[in-house]
Amino acid sequence: MAFLQASVYSNVLEMEVSINFLLPQTTHKKIGTETTGKSEDVPVLYLLHGMGGNHSVWARRTSIERYAAKYQLAVVMPSTDLGFYTDTTYDMNYWTFVAEELPMIVHELFPQITHKREQTFAAGLSMGGYGAMKLGLKKPNDFAAIASLSGALSFDSVEGLLATRKAAYWEGIFGPIGEIKGSKNDPLVMLEELVKSSQPKPRFFLACGTEDFLYPANQYVAKKMQAVLPAVTFEEGPGEHNWVFWDQWIQRALEWMFDENRAKTE
Template sequence: MAFATIQYFSRSLSKASAFNVIFPDDPAIPRPWSTFYLLHGLSDDHTIWARRTSIERYVQDMPLVVVMPDGGRGWYTNAAEGYAHEDDLIRDVVGLVDRTFPVKAEREGRAIGGLSMGGYGAVKLGLKHHETFCSVNSHSGAIAFLRSDPAENRKLSPEFERIFGKEPKGGPEDPFAIVERIDHGRIPAMRIDCGTDDFLIQHNRDFHKFLEDRRIAHEYQEFPGDHNWAYWDQHVQEAVAFHARNLKLKP
């Protein structure tokens, strides 16, 4: 596989930004390729997945591009006051990848996943832009973040109110509320996992029950582990296999 850092000007952020990308370098791998957008957590950037996991090895010889964008501390959301990180990913990054790489520029060719803040972002964006992604995964996702105690949220993310406003529960960035508003037949394939010692375990259990109560098909698993890279490096391998099935990639 080949690895590159793409420097680009984000029109949504009005600033320079970057993403890392892994893509096939074997001419025998057929084109067009599918794309997996892999999102980082609150304290990291676009370099972290390649530095802390073996993601390049896990997708070796697959007709798959892995795009790792820089979401800052923006929760992959167009802030009420601040940067438009959702537009940056959906318009600027996806648009640039679709135009530049020999990929399937359609729903059936795109997947999205992430951890923690990126798990929230993947679920939120996958639901909100269900015409863009065919499958979604979340590791240790802060999926119920907007339904938690605002004071506790501000401790974790001081940007909380500036990004989401004063009453985000039930709003356009709340994954629970998005599910209620969209056609359930268009919900992407979903896989959610979390470590049993993770401080976000209840977020994941609550969303799992919410989906179960509405008979929305999804995969949900809990494993031994905490909110750390040992857990994510192990379980991103299952996410890759999940997306490969839904993207219909040949083994």
């Protein structure tokens, strides 16, 4: 695998942004793991960071390079600050950047990366789990499968939000804090809109540790999704809101994404 660090200009954000890439490369090593490259139609995973992270954190805290090599998978890891993958009230359009501009940048820089929906995936942790879920719910024509690990998927509790950041932060992102629930940025509202539409329905994978403070919210959202969508998997296991859990479960998420038998039946 090749590991590339890039600084690119975002016309949407009107600033330089950092993105890390993993790309399949043919290697013949005397010591270590051999890998196989591809020159066209390379499957791609958009892998999103959580609050406090950036473009580097997945590569630093997990062995994502080894995990992706098994599937000859390109991985795109952008930095989106604390923007919660949303077009914010303070005029920083992180959602438009991730959902619209980033794929265009990826295909411009790396023509070998696939344009096929069935080989395009998104995943993320915590805030990034919300971002990945948002991509699946609002861009179902572009993504075949979505994985959310310990996702921040519920805005039901204002007290819970305030325990994480001050009201000014949340209102800078979404608007009045008491109106986030039930708004266009609420995953359950996005879910309802997807169900009513004639658009294709991606597969969804949700995982959360049983000791994670977001565990009840993940259970709740998973049940809501399973009631109305044909292919929603929820898995749990011992773990907290940390990299020990995410390093383990990104492996499981990739296994699930590339399970061809599951993909054909769901």
